[in-house]
Amino acid sequence: MKWTRFLIPTLKETPADAVVPSHRLMLRAGLMRQVAAGAYAYLPLGHRTLRKIEQIVREEMNRAGAVELHMPAMQPLELWQETNRDEAMGPTLVRLADKPFRRNTVLGPTHEEVVTDIVRAYVSSYKQLPITLYQIQTKFRDEERPKSGVLRTREFLMKDAYSFNPDKASLDASYEEMYAAYCRIYERCGLPYIAVEAESGPIGGDASHEFMVVTDAGEDWLVRSQDGSYAANVERADFASVEKAAEAAPAELKEVHTPHLSTIEQVSAFLKCRPADMIKTLIYDADGTVVVALVRGDHEINESRLRRHVGANALALAAPATIEKVTGAAVGFAGPVGLKGVRIVADQAVTVMQNAVTGANKTDYHLTGVNIGRDFEIAETATIRFAVEGDKAPNGSPLDFEKCIEVGHVFKLGTKYSAAMKANFLDENGKNHPIIMGCYGIGLNRIMAAAIEAGHDENGIIWPLNIAPYTVAIVALDVREAEVMSAAEQIHDALEAQGIDVLLDDRDARPGFKFKDADLIGIPLRITIGKRGLGEGIVEFKRRSGGDVEKIPVEQVAQHIADIVTQERK
Ligand code: ATP
């Protein structure tokens, strides 16, 4: 392809509203253009990379035995009502409502309902199981804050796969297959990824893994043990118990006046204690019953863990009126001492506290010198908080925290959808069961942006070989010299004949300008052809990732490149 016949609108200036590197560089390299908030056009270069990623994903899905189909983005709201996800998705679900016939139509943010509907129509016997179906399709999610370029958009491409299994062992096997396929996909895309245990909602256990790319542009956090044996999403992370400090002499229980001071910060500053000396008392409504949670003042409660621990479907902070009723005090002065008739769950770290400070269940008062056993009992302990700096992995190795972005997610669903939608099968004995399901998603656009987050320098993108828009760039200097252009075209054609894609920069512009653009768009292998070199029978070869310029005889360069590509293509 010749540059002058293509559309590559590179920008010199950094667009003002683009903050993260992938957003900045995708705009500057002319890969995409924002059309509306959270909706992007992929320009020819960007489109090529996206198609390459898609191809890798498709090949690996097929290799793993998944079967491709295509489902519509437009879906009947009815299907979503069958699983109550019309409500659970909240405002993220895009509903079409401008015309009467569209009132009951949504744009799919995902396809569990549609695929389950298809399977319940055609699959009824164990003989048809297991099967894994997948598609590569546009998803719509009305994300509250689309941001960071194509890392979080309202319209994006996802590969979504769904496994249908007769039993748990079969689900485990499908899950393993998809997990392995995901690893191959990221490896082939040249993406430095890490698989972590993920929070899996009500299903629990080790039923979910996320594939993360560590980058400051991410919005998630993962923890990784320094010995490398443990990694998890911070939402899900397990950690070692907090040990009790040296035994302290029990202080006297005292009520102190703390007028209008209700937050941990205010009270700890006023009483000159550490937040870690305070017990935070949070009052929840779990499926309509009150649950009181105790966590250390410097810890954050993990509501998913609490919800799972108490076995509730829905859990949220209780309304102020409920809190006042339970504690007999204004909001902000709750504490475990004297709290009766409610279920109290203490985080493990609370169980080793001594001489603590907590609300007195009396407006404008706190208690100091609070000790477990003497002043209140703990009947129920669980881990209900997030890991913090200083925590250790379950095996005792210190945990590091890293910012990351999720590029894929594999999930053992169980029978959530099949049971709600009556997608059943008959087993060998003619008994009816809901089909056991797994779901597996990969964001294609996000892979592209994450690859840029992981591969760039101050001059531009450094594409991994397999997903670069073109594998080779030929920079022709002196384009008005017939000899230069003819050599450039010959090399271009020779490479294309070998199935290697090449972009030939045939613009009549200064070398410095062309090199800058070549660096910006990040093509992995670069050949420079100039009049002077040709006089000596050589062209120059350079990798975008670094290293020296090599001089290569003109007649050998095509083979040299072909050898590199054969060796490095995954
Ligand atoms: P996130 O937590 O980042 O919002 P998610 O957990 O909602 O993502 P899934 O429902 O697991 O995402 O979707 C599968 C994959 O689709 C994700 O791993 C991600 O790669 C991609 N994806 C999800 N939401 C978006 C989005 N708004 N823009 C681009 N890609 C997305």
Ligand code: MG
């Ligand atoms: Mg996810």
